[in-house]
Amino acid sequence: MKMVKRTLQFAFFFLCATVMLSETAFAYLDPATTSYIIQIVAGVVIACGAAVGIFWKKIRLFFRNRKIARMEKRLAKEGEKREAAKAENGKAE
Numbered sequence: 001m002k003m004v005k006r007t008l009q010f011a012f013f014f015l016c017a018t019v020m021l022s023e024t025a026f027a028y029l030d031p032a033t034t035s036y037i038i039q040i041v042a043g044v045v046i047a048c049g050a051a052v053g054i055f056w057k058k059i060r061l062f063f064r065n066r067k068i069a070r071m072e073k074r075l076a077k078e079g080e081k082r083e084a085a086k087a088e089n090g091k092a093e
Contacts (some may be wrong), residue, residue: 052059
């Protein structure tokens with residue numbers, strides 16, 4: 001998780017630096033260039049959709065396991081509180 005965070009931070013920094021340090025280019029973008037950009041964006045969207053489709057079961061299980069782990073942790077804390085309360089009541093009697 002730490003590696004993903006560092007990678008995203010680097011990508012964000014690199015993108016910001018690229019945008020801030022770029023110079024204005026007085027260039028003509030013809031319709032073919034625009035259609036090429038649209039094809040690239042469509043390809044990226046389709047590839048991301050395919051990746052999610054392929055790994056959907058693993059992604060779902062990952063989030064479900066996190067939810068189950070949180071529930072187990074919460075139940076364990078509640079159980080500890082109950083046992084502590086029982087022990088407290090046992091000492092009071």
